[in-house]
Amino acid sequence: MKSVVIAGYARSPFCLASKGDLAETRADDLAAHVVRALVERAKIDPNDIEDLILGCAFPEGEQGLNVARLIGFLAQLPLSVAGVTLNRFCGSSMQSIHNAAGAIQMGAGDVFICAGVESMSRVPMSGFNPMPNPFLAEKYPQAYMSMGVTAENVARKYGILRREQENFAVLSHAKAISARTAGRFKDEIVSITTKTKVVDQDGCIREGTTIEKLATLKPAFEDKGSVTAATSSPLTDGASAVLVTSEDYARKHGLQMLARIRAIAVGGCAPEIMGIGPVIASRKALSRAQLTIKEIDVIELNEAFASQSIACIRDLGMDLDKINIDGGAIALGHPLGATGARITGKAAQILKREGKKFALATQCIGGGQGIATILEAIE
């Protein structure tokens, strides 16, 4: 079977939805810039690209139609490059990597752009026209449960106190600030020129986040709950992209390989505690990779909420020091469709940067799912 590698990673700055610097930028434009930059940076022949696979959680409005194809046009990819938009909510762009990996191993192409985008400023969460199945909504309302409520459910079920969540959030910001200060985002961020300025910095990270400040916030989803805006990932605008190729192609063309994809998995769980999805998916992926969690050196765990992150860390027995060392989604933001490619690209990047052996990127998904990717270093 062909070996599959990650040979490039780029993203836009991640900015707060509605009030951030990217609020007036269309999702398709945003993603096209990132895709174009990725292709240029990797110095590949665009004619070799088989497909642009793009994840988006609410693919409608400006990010609707088959936006992947439109982004291909905007990014001036050759017309021969196909485009497909896929949706697994927050796991969408990690799924695009999985699809590419599967295709490569099937011999259905060697070079794939696996991207993701979400403008949460311009397309609201749940879309413009939420129209739930009335029967399901009545008989099984958790199918449509708000993400914040699932975070409360996880906090209750796992006995995770508000204070623990706040500590986690403060740490996430601290790690992101230190990564930014050390210039560790420089290589991945593609600057975006908007109508008014050039945006080249993340906009969600808050300097001076303290436990004391966070303790003053009101619960965001339940009046007696423990989850606040600060212990949730913010609504974010952003795009990301990863270059996925066969190892043979990468070697032949001298590409900068970051990591090899060792195993992938998805799995379902109860929708009302969707935040523990990473536990199911990671266990499957670890088993397929014939690894234990202890053998994993680098972990990118999407911080949809502090409560679910803590629950997953506990259940999987993860080592906190290995997790999200450049900061997680609570600090960086979580543009739904774009996050999967970001954390997979980031895991690959850290693996190479730190000279480690194995990495895991995993995230929870609304509706009760998890997705995981295990990467290994290329000797």
Place this chain on the structure above:
Amino acid sequence: MISAVSGEIKKVVVIGAGVMGSQIAAHITNAGVPVLLLDIVPKDASDRNVITKSALEKLQKADPAPFMNAKNSRWITAGNLEDDLDKLKDVDWIIEAVLENPQIKSDLYKKIDTVRKPGSIISSNTSTIPLGVLIGGQSEQFAKDFLVTHFFNPPRYMRLLELVTGPQTRQDAVEIIRDFGDRRLGKGVVSCKDTPGFIANRLGVFFLQTAVNAAFDLGLTVEEADAVFSRPAGMPKTGVFGLLDLIGIDLMPLIAKSFMATLPADDVYRVINRDHVLIQKMIADGYTGRKGKGGFYRLNRSEAGKVKEAIDLKTGAYRVSEKAKLAAVEASGKNLRTLCEAPDKIGRFATTVLLQTLGYAASLVPQIAEDIVAVDKAMRLGFNWQFGPFELMDRLGTGWLAAKLKANNQQVPAFLQLASDKSFYRVENGQLSFLSLAGTYVPVQHPEGVLLLADIKRSHKPEIKNGSASLWDIGDGVLCLEFHTKMNAIDPDTLLMVKKSVVLISESQGRWKGLVVHNEADNFSAGANLGLALFALNIAMYPAIEDLVNKGQEAYHALRFAPFPSVAAPTGLALGGGCEITLHCSAVQAHAETYIGLVEVGVGLIPGWGGCAQMLGRAFNAKKRFGGPIPPISHVFETVSMARVAKSAFDAQEIGYLRASDRITMNRDRLLFDAKQRVLELVKDYKPPEPWQLNLPGPTGRAALNLAIEGFKLLGRALPHDVTVSKALASVLCGGEHDLTSPTTEEEILAMEKREFMKLVHMPETVARIETMLKTGKPLRN
């Protein structure tokens, strides 16, 4: 010619970003005109525009809001007098609102004069400095272009604009500002003579000082004094001491000082002006009113909650405030003279204050104004008195007043003497006239474009009427339906009059062309008469309630589809059923200060007279909207379930209670005229609207809204009965059981409104909400 001369004010600069300056700037943006706001550069400022920028920030937070639409703030540019002075060359009107210091103003005017464009108009918002002093040392052209425009605080809400001109002021400049003030800023513009305090402050300050003196002298409590000079005298409920708290107690000595320096040597104010030890101490200790630590009243916030306290005028100590129950007031039955004749200290208090104040007013014409009409208008609009001083004199009886003054050894002003065997105003052949200084009666004239129902009512009989509403002929074949119940609550008789009006006009064979729905009360309508509804509910007369729902739906439906145009012309509150009638008219000509909203959820109900249907129609037909069926529905759902009330007519357009095609009149006095013109415009080729159909999503949309409602419930923002009412609303707005592919008609939505309304009416939680609203005026949260 330059724009200002041709009468167009396209750009304004306001200099001085204090409370008045910045709020005047805000109100000018309400007229759709951009403003440059300038102030000085403070020493060592890192941001040279810091004063104007922070003024702009304050404006955005101020309550009540100075902007009629929050977005108007973008029409103000913050600048400073050093870097931006040259921008005056593009400005048509320069308003100066800096410190009340003649030297500072004079220096500023000289600077302005060097850069402003020829023909631009300059005005000062001074309240104390005579125009003659202000133009001293300025160029001849400056004096020609200069006048005083005195706004009242807060400028958006207080309707008086005093205009003072000098002998040199060019007439066209005066007319431009008068017209802009009247039509665009919505002000009642009153020409004043160039005398200290002009009209309103001259009399208002005298009145307040007299009332304070008398309260001290006669040993009244602040509550007692305020209970007399509020409702019983047709004055705002803040009374005397409450008003002083509002304007700032420390302002009074400053005004007194200025008056003592400028008023004529024999002015009576010099006699009544007195310092009170207690008040001096209050000011010294920072008890300057609402802006300070407290005033004559204060809210004491303790652990037990907020307690309203009042100061004891004898001891200076605060005590719990108690509403004054005055036998004299109750016995007077709204008759001011009876109140004055009460044989107790309350009667003496009322008499003393009125004799002095009204005697003073009678002595000041023509010193401060050409005629009594200007004086009365200034006091009505500047101090919110229901009656001006001369109208008050008529109510008391001019003969009675003169006799009382004589008996008190007070001088009877010559003008009062002249009026003492007649009245200051009279109505003859339906025409209101006022007494001139020559002793003759002169008709009260309005500017062109002003039409008042009050005038029509003097000269006409209603076409039809009942206890709740009347139908008036307002000329040119247009009728005006006037509500006249308490708070203009809508009851079966009101609805009957709506129906009868429709029939009358429809069957008039062209005699009547259209209808305006309008009245001149403070509030257009507070909604359906809840008292009647509660009475029926308490004896379980559900058929009566259902009948009322039917009557409302039928009447409003008849109005909407009538073969003639109807124009609603609301001002003030237009809530619930009052909002719904507006929604059913062919067009709306709203006063800018219209506070419209569907607030039924506050009493546990949903709109049942077509409010849901009409809001859906508006939302689906709005030009700017996201695609699909859910966005318009969720917009209406948010608006109605939160009982959102617009903060102005402009805000109502943003929310969707008014359509983009509906129009707004800034000046209340012009509202009826504008509405009538709108009817006449619509009459040409008028076709009643076609009933629409909407493709509503039915259960799937309801499921989406219900999910949102459950979210609010978890957050504690929706209490149990909120959930019930919101779900009923969601069901109606989504078209009940309809599918997206089967159109829902207006009539079907009306039927759903009624069905859900009746379900809610049967619930004890709804009854409890209605009871609480009637008892306390506040919604019950259950």
